[in-house]
Amino acid sequence: MVYFLALLAHLAEWSLLRKVPVEATAEAREPVAVGAGAPLDPPPSATPDERTTERVAMSARLGLLLTVLAAAVHLVALVARGMAAEPARVPWGNMYEFTISGTFVVAALYLATRKRFGLAWMAPIVVGVVLALLMVAVIWLYQPVGPLREALNSYWLVIHVVSAIIATGAFTLGGIASSLFLLKDRAERRGTATTTGYLARVPSTAVLDRVSYRMHAFAFPVWTFAVLITGPIWAHEAWASYWSWDPKEVWAFITWVVYAAYLHARATAGWKGRNAAILALVGMATLWFNFIGINYFSTSSMHSYADAAVIAPAEVPVVD
Amino acid sequence: MSTDQQQRPAAAPDPGSRRAGELDARELGRYVWRQLTSMRTALVLLLLLALAAVPGSIIPQESVDSFGARQWKEQHETLTPIYERLGLFDVYGSAWFAAVYVLLMVSLVGCILPRTKHYWRAARAVPPRAPRHLDRLPDHTSYVVAATPEQVLETARAELRRRRYRLRPAQDGEELTVSAERGYLREAGNLLFHLSVIVVLVGFAMGGLLGYKGGVILLEGQGFSNNLTQYDDFVPGSLFTADEMEPFSFDVDRFDVEWLTEGPGQGQAQGFEAGLTYRTAPGEQYRTYDLRVNHPLRIGDSEVFLVGHGYAPVITVRGGDGEVAYSGPTVFLPQDASFFSFGVVKALAAEPQAIGLEGFFYPFFASLDGEPFNVMGDDQNPVVSVNVYTGDLGLEDGESQSVYILDKEDATQLEREDGRPLRLDLAVGDTVELPDGLGSVTFESVTPWVRVQVSQTPGKGIALGGVVLALVGLCGSLFIRPRRVWLRVAAAPDGEDGGTRVDLAALDRSGGGDTAAVVDDLRLAIVEALHPTQEDR
Numbered sequence A: 001m002v003y004f005l006a007l008l009a010h011l012a013e014w015s016l017l018r019k020v021p022v023e024a025t026a027e028a029r030e031p032v033a034v035g036a037g038a039p040l041d042p043p044p045s046a047t048p049d050e051r052t053t054e055r056v057a058m059s060a061r062l063g064l065l066l067t068v069l070a071a072a073v074h075l076v077a078l079v080a081r082g083m084a085a086e087p088a089r090v091p092w093g094n095m096y097e098f099t100i101s102g103t104f105v106v107a108a109l110y111l112a113t114r115k116r117f118g119l120a121w122m123a124p125i126v127v128g129v130v131l132a133l134l135m136v137a138v139i140w141l142y143q144p145v146g147p148l149r150e151a152l153n154s155y156w157l158v159i160h161v162v163s164a165i166i167a168t169g170a171f172t173l174g175g176i177a178s179s180l181f182l183l184k185d186r187a188e189r190r191g192t193a194t195t196t197g198y199l200a201r202v203p204s205t206a207v208l209d210r211v212s213y214r215m216h217a218f219a220f221p222v223w224t225f226a227v228l229i230t231g232p233i234w235a236h237e238a239w240a241s242y243w244s245w246d247p248k249e250v251w252a253f254i255t256w257v258v259y260a261a262y263l264h265a266r267a268t269a270g271w272k273g274r275n276a277a278i279l280a281l282v283g284m285a286t287l288w289f290n291f292i293g294i295n296y297f298s299t300s301s302m303h304s305y306a307d308a309a310v311i312a313p314a315e316v317p318v319v320d
Numbered sequence B: 001m002s003t004d005q006q007q008r009p010a011a012a013p014d015p016g017s018r019r020a021g022e023l024d025a026r027e028l029g030r031y032v033w034r035q036l037t038s039m040r041t042a043l044v045l046l047l048l049l050a051l052a053a054v055p056g057s058i059i060p061q062e063s064v065d066s067f068g069a070r071q072w073k074e075q076h077e078t079l080t081p082i083y084e085r086l087g088l089f090d091v092y093g094s095a096w097f098a099a100v101y102v103l104l105m106v107s108l109v110g111c112i113l114p115r116t117k118h119y120w121r122a123a124r125a126v127p128p129r130a131p132r133h134l135d136r137l138p139d140h141t142s143y144v145v146a147a148t149p150e151q152v153l154e155t156a157r158a159e160l161r162r163r164r165y166r167l168r169p170a171q172d173g174e175e176l177t178v179s180a181e182r183g184y185l186r187e188a189g190n191l192l193f194h195l196s197v198i199v200v201l202v203g204f205a206m207g208g209l210l211g212y213k214g215g216v217i218l219l220e221g222q223g224f225s226n227n228l229t230q231y232d233d234f235v236p237g238s239l240f241t242a243d244e245m246e247p248f249s250f251d252v253d254r255f256d257v258e259w260l261t262e263g264p265g266q267g268q269a270q271g272f273e274a275g276l277t278y279r280t281a282p283g284e285q286y287r288t289y290d291l292r293v294n295h296p297l298r299i300g301d302s303e304v305f306l307v308g309h310g311y312a313p314v315i316t317v318r319g320g321d322g323e324v325a326y327s328g329p330t331v332f333l334p335q336d337a338s339f340f341s342f343g344v345v346k347a348l349a350a351e352p353q354a355i356g357l358e359g360f361f362y363p364f365f366a367s368l369d370g371e372p373f374n375v376m377g378d379d380q381n382p383v384v385s386v387n388v389y390t391g392d393l394g395l396e397d398g399e400s401q402s403v404y405i406l407d408k409e410d411a412t413q414l415e416r417e418d419g420r421p422l423r424l425d426l427a428v429g430d431t432v433e434l435p436d437g438l439g440s441v442t443f444e445s446v447t448p449w450v451r452v453q454v455s456q457t458p459g460k461g462i463a464l465g466g467v468v469l470a471l472v473g474l475c476g477s478l479f480i481r482p483r484r485v486w487l488r489v490a491a492a493p494d495g496e497d498g499g500t501r502v503d504l505a506a507l508d509r510s511g512g513g514d515t516a517a518v519v520d521d522l523r524l525a526i527v528e529a530l531h532p533t534q535e536d537r
C-alpha cells in the first residue's frame, strides 16, 4: 500500500517533469518564432531563413511529442491511482483526483482536436494551464489514496463525473480560445496588432470565435447531460431528492445558464463577438469557482467530498 | 438567419418613434409582448436568472440547511429581518426568483409559438433560387471540368442527393443551376429543446407541489408506518394531501456498518446496511429488503432512503426513591465524522426533582493527557459524558420543545464539591449515584439508529423525460449544420473542348460551420464522379 503511494507520487511528479520540457520548448519556440513566422501558418510578410524555420519546426514537433508522452504518462498515473485503491475504483473520489483527471481531459481533448481545428497555436497555453493546475493539485490538494465514501460508490458516479470532467475540459479549451479572441480583438481595435509575437500567430478573430463556439457547442450538451441528467439521477439515489439547491448544484446550474446565455449571445445582434466571448469567460469563471471555490466557501454542500456527511440535527418537537 | 431576422424588429423598436403616450393600449401590449419575446430580453433574463441563483448558495437556506439558517440568524441579528423580508432564506421559493423564471417562461412561450409557425412553413419550402453572383458568397469556388453542362448538373444533383440535401426542382430560367439545402432539423431540434425546457419545469413544479419528503430517525428494532404522525420532520408540497401517502410499514431489524480500521481511509464507515422487513399495506405479505446508500427501497410511488445513522445510548435514570424515571435508548446526534455525538436525556418523572442530562457520546473513547477524545465511529469503547441539571427543565409551561435541546434557563446545574460542574463519565454497565440523594444514572448499552427519508416525487419521470428530450433537441440544434449549396454551370469561357465552367458556393446558416470544407469536398466529389482518375484544374 505504502509502496503504491510512493509510486503514485512519483508518477504524478514524473508527469509534471515531463511537461516541463514541453513548456520550455514551447516557450523556446516563441522567441525563435518572432519575425520568423510560426511553423504551421507563417504570416506572409516574413521570409524565414532556413535554419530558424527548421529549428522552429523541430521544437514544435518535439513539443507535440512531449505533450503526447506527458498525456500518456498522465493517463498511466490516473489508472495507477485507481488501481492503488482497494478495491480498485475510478479515480474520482476527491478534489485531487478530480483535478488530475480534469487536466488530463484538457490535454487529451487538445491533442484529439488539434488536427481537426488546427489548434497548434494553442499549445503553449494549454500545456501551461495544465501544468499550473497539476501543480496546484499536487501541492495543495494532494490526498493519499483511499476508498470511496459510501455515497460516491455508484456507477452514476462514473457517468456523472466523466461527463462533468469532459465538459469542464472542453469549456476550458473554449475559454482559452475566447480569451485569445478578446486579446486579439482588443489589439485590433486599438490598432496595436503587430505582425510578430504570439498574438500575431494565433489565427484571425473569426477563427478563434469559431473554435470557441465549437468547443462550447460540444461541451454544453455534455454538461447538460452531467449536471441535469446524471447528477439528479444520482442525487435521487443517494440523497433522496433529485434537486435540492445544494450550492454545488446551484453553481452548476448558474454555469449552465451562463453558457446558455453565451449561445444566445452568439445569435443576437449586438452581442456577437466580444460580448459573447466575455460571457464565455464568465461561464468559465463560474465553472472553476464551482469546482474549487465552493468546497472552501460552503459548509452545507453535500458535495464536500472532504468530510463525511454529518447529519444536520432534525428539529423534533415534543408533544406533551 | 431566419430566427434572427424575425427577432430583429423587436430588438430595435419601431423607428417611426411616436412618443409613448401616443400608443394605444393594444399597441402598447404588442410592443411589450415583442420586447418580452425578443432574443435580447431572453438573454438578459437568462443572465438575471443566473445572478438570482447566487445568493441562495451563499446564505444558508431554510429548505436546504435549516440548522445552518438558524445559526446564521442567531449570529446576524440586524441583517436577519431585512433578509427575511427579501426572502433570502428561501431564495428558490421567493417571489422575485419566481418573477425571473416566470418572465423567462412567458418569453419562451412567446418565442416558441411564432417560431414553430415559421418553421412549419420553412420546413416545407423548397430551397431558394441561386443568387446571381455566386462569387460574392464567402465560400465559393469556380473551376472547369471536361464534361458537358448536363453531365455536371446530373452528377452534382446525384452527389447532393446522396448527402441528403433537398433540391430545388428545376424551373424555367434556372436550367443551369442547382439549389440545395439541408439541415432542416436543426430548427426542429432547437424548438424541441426550448419546448422541453417547459416540460422539465412542469415536472419539477409537480414534484414541488404534489410531493412530500419526510425524515425519521429509527432505532434498530423499531418500526415505522407511513403516516404523518410518525415523522420527525415533514416537508409537504403546497398541494399535497395526506391521502396520497401510501399505507406501507416497515421494521428496522438490524443495522450494520463496516469500519475501516487501517489504511488512509481509516475511521471511515463503509457499507452501511439496514435490514428491513416491510409490507406495502396492512394485511399484505411481509418482505425483506437490505436498505443501503444509493439503493433506495421503492414501494409504489414512494421511496425509502437510508440517509444517515448514529448511536443511541441506552440510559436509565432513577430518582432518589429508586424508581426508574427514564429508561431507554436516547438518540444522540453525530457532531463530526467520527460520530462524536451530542444528546440530552430528560427524566421528568424523577422524584424528588426532575433530572436532565446533557452531554456527549464517544463511540470509541480514549484519553490523551487527560483530554478525552474519540478515536473513530466504531463503538469499540462507548462512553457517555454528561452534565447534570435538576429543577425546572422548562417543560411545565407546556411549550413544545425539541428532544435534542435541554431548556436550562431555570434549571440548576449540579456541581462537584470544588464548585466545578459535575460531569458523569460512564462506560457501558456503569452506574453513578447522583449527589444529594437525587438518584442514579446507568449506562446500559448502545443501540444504533438510522435516519431514513421517505419521499414521493411525482413528475420526476416527466422532468427526466424532459431533460432527455432537451438534450436530444440540443444536440440536433448544435450539431446539425443547416447549409445551402448552389451550383451554376456554363460552357467554359475559354472555349475549351466540351469544357464546363462550374461555380460552386455554400452558405452556413448557423454561423458556426466551416463551409470552405463543404465546398472543397463537393468539388472533389463531382470531379471524381465525372472523371474517376482525372485531376481537376
Ligand code: HEM
Binding pocket: A259, A260, A263, A264, A266, A267, B003, B004, B037, B038, B039, B040, B042, B046, B104, B105, B107, B108, B109, B111, B112, B190, B194, B197, B474, B477, B478, B510
Ligand atoms: C429557459 C430559457 C432558455 C434556455 C435555457 C435557452 C437555451 C438555449 C440554448 C442552449 C440554445 C443553443 C442551442 C442552439 O444554438 O440552437 C438556444 C438557442 C436559441 N434560443 Fe434559447 N433558451 C431559452 C429561452 C429562449 C427564449 C425566451 C427565446 C426567445 C426569444 C430563445 C430563442 C432562441 C433562439 C432563436 C435560439 C437559436 C440561436 C441560434 O440559432 O444559434 N430562447 N437557447
